[in-house]
Amino acid sequence: MGVVEEHDGWSDVRGMAVRFHLAEGRSTDLVSMTLPVFFAPTPKTFLDFARKARPARCRRETPWEKIKDYLRLQLPMPDPYPGQTERPNEGAIAFANDHFWAQAAVLDASSIGAPVSYVRADYHAVHTFVVTGKEGEKRQVRFTWAPVAGILDTDPLKPPVDAYLQDDLKKRLAHGTERFTLMMQIGEAGDDFEDSTRQWPPHRKRVMMGTLTLDHVPEDQQALCEKLSFNPWHLTPGIDPSGDPVLKIRKDVYAYSSNRRGGIPCPFSGAKG
Template sequence: MPCRLAAIGAVVATLTALAGAFAYAGGWIAPDRLTAQTIINQFQRNAGLHEGFRRNHAKGVCIDGYFESDGAAASLSSASVFAAGRTPVIGRLAIPGGNPTAPDGNSAVRSMALMFTQPDGQQWRSGMNSTPMFGVHTPEQFYQQLVAAQPDPATGKPDPAKQKAFLAANPESQALQAWMRGHPPASSYANTAYYSVNAFYLVDANGRRQAVRWSMQPELPYAPVTAAEKGQPAWLADDLVHRLEAGPLRWHLRLTLAAPGDPTDDATQSWPDDRKQVDAGTLVIEHASAQDNGACRDVNFDPTILPAGIAPSGDPLLAARSAAYALSYQRRTREVALGAH
């Protein structure tokens, strides 16, 4: 029984880390008045208050480079980022959680956040996770998950019984659990694939809309994380810097096109593997820098900041993410202004 409960705890901890990446906060979240403050305060109860840092994905590293479009997606979207040529990019690689000093091995999930700035000044901001689907799809589920993962003061760890109850009440989480069991985390930020999880629409010059999800697929071959790496507190950033010393790192932006009937408003449901894909170009990362003073420090990677030619779907988690990021941004920047971090 203890081993079984430990396994349940590990699953819910992973799902909670994922949910933290897409928390619904800001304004009124549900008819029963679940507020932004309630959600963000719960983040702080779970991880502790670390002033000046993001309330989730607190530990990360800034990156910069460019996106080289090959023009293959230009017929799908009027956004100039898809026209043949280069677009400058600022980004961030991170792990979930609100503790900026947490060991890298504490999480099986990584994230990539990017800001593309077009020549006309319009921006495309995207936040991706290293899983192609999500564990919950409603604000209520997310909040319940956070509460279930709150550490017990007596043990410093979540209550396994509460976590087991959450999983039993939310079978939608099973698809993500199954995927993660078959996909151990990669050994590096650089050989990890990152997924939009939510659906969006590409809009062409004539107003035609195509539902898509996207991913960044690394050119470096996948290799699973080793036990030795897990034992190092900050190997992900160190490894990234070391690899960049040898030259730029590259990912391919792969657009997956939805077919009629594919769900666009539920991130827990994946699309069939046979859906058409378009390789829209190459993300080239040239430099990494500490988040304390890097270019990504003051960027709110709100995924609903989109240029003309890209539009949000009806997935409720998109508006949720936007509001959550905004509130986290407000709190941490105020703390910095007052002398924190």
């Protein structure tokens, strides 16, 4: 689900990848997105979903179709943005109508909006990881970056602006810093540890792990952003991937993608792109 062209003002999911540089040259990655839940529980079902939700030619509902929706107490599909000719929404919704496990993500993705700034959105690592404590105890956890500036989307009733997120970040960081808090939610027996279509209740124990401070945007965006490669399996001892089959396949998918776009190889980039 998603459109290749970038339109900052369009409702869509955004991502954030963070590499923690640790002692003795070690590092660990955390790859996250603004959607809190995933579309499918397994690689096979995700492929089924992706085929159905491939962006397709879209049209505006006629006024009569919209009135019919209102009379059914349903919301019409949003009008396409100016210049928008295709989108994944119709295919994704049709797929979700037959597959309950896709409904939470499709509903969230359909209404996610556009953040006013990269630092006014929360980012979820979505999959479960297994962390090991000092005494060797293991816990299943999920991570979220919560913006200290708060979450805020653009007004969907105003015309969307095509490119503003990079400039906004540069302006903000020219005058100060922006911060995110890393929250860790602890799962309990009975929660789904291997299915990222299933969210955990918000009242599970959560731990404030620390703060990420952004202080500048590097000038060389090609070398210091576009060429970088992250991998959700690039983890430090003490953090392990869960058995989530979608997380499992992301290891090779990220390495393949890194090779294909000529990125700086990530630790698993043996695969040929």
